[in-house]
Amino acid sequence: MAKPPKRRDPLSILADDPQGRSLGLDLPPGGVVRRSGRRRWGKEPEPLVWVSDEAVGVGALTAHRGPHLAAAGLQAVLLQDRAGLERWWQEREFAPERMSDPDDHHVEPVLRAFWSRVVPDPAEGEEGEEIIAPFGRDWPGLAMTAPSDGPESPDGPESPDGPDGPDGPDVPEDPEVAACALADELIERGWLPAPRLALVPSRRAADVPTALGWGGPTNYEADTALISVVLRSWEDRFGARLVALGFDELHLSVAAPPPTAALALPVAAEHFAFSPDNIWQGCGSIRAYTEEAVIGSGHWSFWWD
Template identity: 80%
Template sequence: MVKPPEKRDPLSILADDPRGRSLGLDLPPGGVIRRPGRRRKGKAPEPLLWVSDDAVGAGALAAHRGPQLAAAGLQAVLLQDRPGLERWWQDREFMPERMSDPDDHHVEPVLREFWGRVVPDPEEGEEGEEIIAPFGRDWPGLAVAAPSDGPDVPDPQAAACELADELVEHGHLPAPRLALVPARRGADVPTALGWAGPTNYENDTALISVVLRSWEDRFGARLVALGFDELHLSVAVPPPTTARALPVAAEHFALSPDNIWQGSGSIRAYTDEAVTGSGHWSFWWD
């Protein structure tokens, strides 16, 4: 009996066919970036992701989030430079071998542990209490999920592509590169890459992916862009009222406390500024 040919890794195909024509793609000029590490037995390290050579404009994400890419097992995301850290993705900033498997974790315990890290010490008194009000030191629990279907529920992928265009056109992502990453879903991209953006807060990016998975399921969130230490999500169904948004803001604080510590100053203020009705959630880690 003749064995069927082995299915090649899509990045190995892109290493030989950088425009992706054999995968039914029409990519801009680009190439694969290989995993950090030494060559073994004369072989180059395995490919980790494909990245465009030049910046892409509005419409690029929409053009490359089609069925061909999904069939190839790839996820499209934008990578953004930072002044002084241009092309950071080429400088061994990825450590996939250090990450655990998101399947081994559950969102509630992850966020509860994060919350325990960031709630102010009781010695901070009223000032500390004001940061997390209306919540106390105990983990408040997961926010209620938004409706997942119905005539008024936007398509999450369409919302992601629309946000990507807005961020490019308004200068929030002034020179993004298109990147393709092998992952089952967008939330898993940071873990598949071994992205080190939140390393000063959490070394295991799988825990970040667990939270992103939950937001995908509960709010139609989709990963749009990664920077050196920042992350941008589109949100198809954001919480429409302050009451619904406050528990979501608590989750944001647990995941990325710098959003509040070095930004809004309190969960209440952050809720109104960045969560209620917002189709763009962004996070950064100092």
């Protein structure tokens, strides 16, 4: 019996068909970026990611983050230049071969290990304690999500009308709708002044950094699979979706952010463990960061110095 033809990698198809019409896509002008390494036996290195030639605008993620893309096994995200590092994705910045498999890790031990790296030394005294208050040096555990019938109030039961008015709590957004809306907002507000559309072969958006071998957090954590493990958990608990990557920054949409301080404080602790520069070089404490960047926020951003 003849073997069925081997299914081609979607990026190999895009190398020959850059607009993706054979995959049911209608992409802007662009092309594949190949893995680093030498040619073998005259063959080009394998393609790693498809990237648009020019910056895309509002509506780009909505237009291309659809069922045809999912059927092809691709995830659409935005890549953003940084001053002095324009088109950094073309400079052999990716190293997927150095990353482990996210399936080999679990979020709780990953975040516990991260937390142990960043908690202040006891010698720092009250100043160090204030950074992580109300938590101590022990890992506080994973944050809980808001109950489906509305957020719990730290001051007692909600009024009969519910926390969001006479109609009760807001229904969480569809995560993909929230992702596309945030992409448009970041472009409109200048957070992403010249983003490129990128297509990455990955089962879920959380795994994109690992599939690329993205090196953004290298000065903190060189194995991006551990970053993906945390992103997977945030996908499941908060409806988070990866929207954009910069050279050393990451933007997530959040469809179901924690609505109260009580629920948001443990999330802020996870953020501190995941990306301590958000607090060390930001608002200075977990309490302040909770108020500024977590409660009800549909946009979580991270960067590593």
